[in-house]
Amino acid sequence: MTPARFITLEGIEGAGKTTVADRITQSLRARGITLHATREPGGTKVAERIRALVLDRGEELISPTAETLLMFGARQVHVDNLIRPALARGEWVLCDRFTDATHAYQGGGRGVDRELIERLARAVHGDLAPDCTLLLDVPVRVGLERMQARRGAIDRFEVESAQFFDRVRNRYLELARTSPQRFRIIDATQNLEDVCNAALAALEDALGLVPVGAR
Amino acid sequence: MTPARFITLEGIEGAGKTTVADRITQSLRARGITLHATREPGGTKVAERIRALVLDRGEELISPTAETLLMFGARQVHVDNLIRPALARGEWVLCDRFTDATHAYQGGGRGVDRELIERLARAVHGDLAPDCTLLLDVPVRVGLERMQARRGAIDRFEVESAQFFDRVRNRYLELARTSPQRFRIIDATQNLEDVCNAALAALEDALGLVPVGAR
Numbered sequence: 001m002t003p004a005r006f007i008t009l010e011g012i013e014g015a016g017k018t019t020v021a022d023r024i025t026q027s028l029r030a031r032g033i034t035l036h037a038t039r040e041p042g043g044t045k046v047a048e049r050i051r052a053l054v055l056d057r058g059e060e061l062i063s064p065t066a067e068t069l070l071m072f073g074a075r076q077v078h079v080d081n082l083i084r085p086a087l088a089r090g091e092w093v094l095c096d097r098f099t100d101a102t103h104a105y106q107g108g109g110r111g112v113d114r115e116l117i118e119r120l121a122r123a124v125h126g127d128l129a130p131d132c133t134l135l136l137d138v139p140v141r142v143g144l145e146r147m148q149a150r151r152g153a154i155d156r157f158e159v160e161s162a163q164f165f166d167r168v169r170n171r172y173l174e175l176a177r178t179s180p181q182r183f184r185i186i187d188a189t190q191n192l193e194d195v196c197n198a199a200l201a202a203l204e205d206a207l208g209l210v211p212v213g214a215r
Numbered sequence: 216m217t218p219a220r221f222i223t224l225e226g227i228e229g230a231g232k233t234t235v236a237d238r239i240t241q242s243l244r245a246r247g248i249t250l251h252a253t254r255e256p257g258g259t260k261v262a263e264r265i266r267a268l269v270l271d272r273g274e275e276l277i278s279p280t281a282e283t284l285l286m287f288g289a290r291q292v293h294v295d296n297l298i299r300p301a302l303a304r305g306e307w308v309l310c311d312r313f314t315d316a317t318h319a320y321q322g323g324g325r326g327v328d329r330e331l332i333e334r335l336a337r338a339v340h341g342d343l344a345p346d347c348t349l350l351l352d353v354p355v356r357v358g359l360e361r362m363q364a365r366r367g368a369i370d371r372f373e374v375e376s377a378q379f380f381d382r383v384r385n386r387y388l389e390l391a392r393t394s395p396q397r398f399r400i401i402d403a404t405q406n407l408e409d410v411c412n413a414a415l416a417a418l419e420d421a422l423g424l425v426p427v428g429a430r
Binding site: 045058075080081 | 292
């Protein structure tokens, strides 16, 4: 049996994470792998309730520190109730955003102290880290144009400026440079079909999977 | 004008905090003080939603670390939206539980690392500390008997054992020994009327207030 793997998808709004997650899920399940496709913040009932609190554009100020604490609170619930139990059973987990997103959005975007984020990451998931992180990278202008083309309500992050997303993207790229073994950067300016193919090829390479067509 | 003061009430279940809070609120308002009587976790709409998450006895595990992060997340929202703005306007705040409760319940009761709690306290409220903390102290047996005599649903803390509340009480007493200037320990085994009188007298003494009867 292929050992359990923890895969994360990262990138700014409009990078195509949702479509890529669906495609990876189909491809891995087609190989007979039991895979949990999940997301952060969220992934369990309690964590999804925290997600709603954090994303809602209500009247109360939710400061960068409050946001960081609630993200890690939701993450702890998700890790304890879904991610660790699944991996312990030998099942795979594909997660749309994880701690890298906290570094990028709360750290890079909102200026929360890096040391605080690192301290919380140690407290919340200790030695648990993704086996592979796919960073779908697009220039902010492209991401925002795609985001604006979508329907639906705008959340507390989507109202942010291009400068904010520039800081988020730059922190993501910095994280990828710091952990080249774990990260694969995917050029997400391509059309979505090509982004999906590139993401899948990068994942197969990173995890040593035999491509489906080659079997 | 009397300068703004931040007062907190602490103690285990059944110590009489709610009644004492009401009595202090009446007494201070009778002096013409604008006072916000609030509580933690909670105190604002968002923070009360976090309170509900933390206290609910649902199916999901909420680990000691998750509990600590959610308590501090709620606290940050409460501090930013209610406590600091009120104090800045020169108004008083009386809060049923604050960071001492996190030390006592999550630290003493559940074993969360003291350094993590201290780090989070610094991040969340920096130099903001109560001017006076009244610790309503009862032996655990007495507190639990009073708690069991109440009606209503049992929350995630109230189901805990006497050993848990012993650890909580001991951590409270340790905190009081460490900060004798800030803390006043009230013997809460007395009848509630006497507990209220003792709490009020201690508060007047700590804050240098002239007792109402003496004016």
